[in-house]
Amino acid sequence: MRSGIHPVSRPVVFRDRAAGFQMLAHSTLDSPSTVEWEDGATYPVVDVEVSSATHPFYTGTSRVMDTAGRVERYERRYGRTAR
Template sequence: MRHGIHPVSRPVVFRDRAAGFHLLTHSTLHSERTVEWEDGSTYPVVDVEISSASHPFYTGTSRVLDTAGRVERFQRRYGTTAAVRP
């Protein structure tokens, strides 16, 4: 690898305040705010809106959409149209 062209990677805490979830990992993001981690060290903290702890797909709270009903409702409302002429 060439030196001086890659961003600096450092330990950063990602915090999902809605779920109370914290994750310590490496990132190139920079933050002025810091937090004290479980090991007693201080790390920069980045607040995120959604994490694996609060995302509906991972928590099992996602809803299934009725796409077949939407297609039928569209066809009832607008009917079928003739094929597009070239």
């Protein structure tokens, strides 16, 4: 690899403030704010709005949309096409 063209990858803490969830991962993101991690080291912290702790798909609180009748409603609005 050529030197000097790739971004620096470093450990970064991703924090979901809504759930109080934090995760340490490698990333090229940088942040001026820092946080002290469980191992005693200080890492840059990036606040995220949605994480696996709050996303409805991962928490099991997702809603299933009612799709029954959509085809009939479409055909009622725009008419049935020749198949």
